[in-house]
Amino acid sequence: MPPQHEAGQHNDAWHICMAAGEASGDMQGALLVAELKRRKPQLEFAGLGSTLMQRAGVRLLEDCRGLAAIGLIEGAKKFPRGVAAYYRLRRLLRSGWADLLILIDFPIVNLRLARYAKEHGYPVAYYFPPGAWTEENKRAAPVARYSSRIITPFPMSARAYAEAGADVTFVGHPLIDVLRPAVERREQCLGPSDAAPVVAMLPGSRDHEITHILPALLGAAQLIKAELPGAEFGVSAAPTASKDHIASVVQKEGLSARIVEGTHELLEAAHIALVASGTATLEAAIMGVPMVVVYRAALIPYLHYRYVYRPRLHTIAMPNILAGKKIVPELIQYKASPEGIAKAALRYLRDEEFAQQTARRLREAVSKLGNGGALQHAGDIIIEMLDSLPKRRQRS
Secondary structure, three states, X not given: OOOOEEOOOXXXXXXXXXXXXXHHHHHHHHHHHHHHHHHOOOOEEEEEEOHHHHHHOEEEEEEOXXXXXXXXXXXXHHHHHHHHHHHHHXXXXXXXXXXXXXXXXXXXXXXXXXXXXXXXXXXXXXXXXXXXXXXXXXXXXXXXXXXXXXXXXXXXXXXXXXXXXXXXXXXXXXXXXXXXXXXXXXXXXXXXXXXXXXEEEEOOOOHXXXXXXXXXXXXXXXXXXXXXXXXXXXXXXOOOOXXXXXXXXXXXXXXXXXXXXXXXXXHHHOOEEEEEOOHHHHHHHXXXXXXXEEEOOOHHHHHHHHHHHHHHOOOOOHHHHHHOOOOOOEEEHHHOOHHHHHHHHHHHHHOHHHHHHHHHHHHHHHHHHOOOOHHHHXXXXXXXXXXXXXXXXXXX
16 A cells, blocks of 8 residues: 555655656656656656656666567567566555556556556556547546546547546647757758758667668668659667667668667758658657658568558558548558658659648648647646645655
8 A cells, every 4th residue: 555644735755656668658758757857856756667767867667668569479579578567566556655656658567557556545647548549449448447637648539538437638749849949940941942852761669660661761762862862861760779770770771871869850851751650750740741651560460450450540640640631641561662662752852842731731730739838737737646645754
């Protein structure tokens, strides 16, 4: 059970457990921690995450880099690590150290943690809940049952969770504020239409994405280079991705491409982007960068996606989901060939009006994510939850 508290004046020295899995969750967790520590410097954090959360001040019980999985085969391989991560955080909750549990996506572990915390009297805030980008969320009911508050960046999931009986708040997406300076710089500095085109390649953050997607992007880049010899190329290295892995693939393909830490600097200068399906598509959309969205995987995970997930999904790219229609091309598995990617990319590079029209449609789509202030609003909810707790007893 959590420690008993005495009623009375609020004490800032609260302890918060957090759990986030893949790169996007690590990023969102780090942003939230930074916001909370800005407002309450004495807050202490521990939990599951990766590089960015650790830099923000979270004491990691387990580095969850590479722990998220797609499909049964990949999930089975990572199951032992997931179980170990779950029990490490559960032991921390059981010790009575924590006052509040914040969960970020990562349902394979976090749904179990939410249930355990609820059963043992802990308040649970679920930030970026599972399937936050869809209205058809089969996990809405259990998340609503075990969460005290749900904080979502997408308006469509707010409706789904409200219908499931959750105390849910739509706060908008933090990337609107995070990317605002980069958006402004891009609008001021993007070169004229006759400038050498810059192609950004964002292959994802997981090792299997780099293995299966990056070679296809580089192959497409070679074809683009043949048509537009002046084109320049950059490859994004996500914070949780293996830089050595990316460098080895780039070297093997023989393309002259700059490897850039993160995505924002690269997208600022890009005329178009070749993007693995995921959070990076949203970053590109906020920046107004026309894109080709791709996804490739090994055969078994692809078949699992094709016959389990695809029948329920009309589209996979976040900008298309927000728009409710296909405004950027999606090339999946065999369609994501170098030839197919290059053909879609060259249409943007050869037709400036089409590229500008796509950029406008992307900005219209992301306008549904609010005008900013998401982190402040999410922080308000977390601090309100802490303030509602009785004053902690002095710990020895």
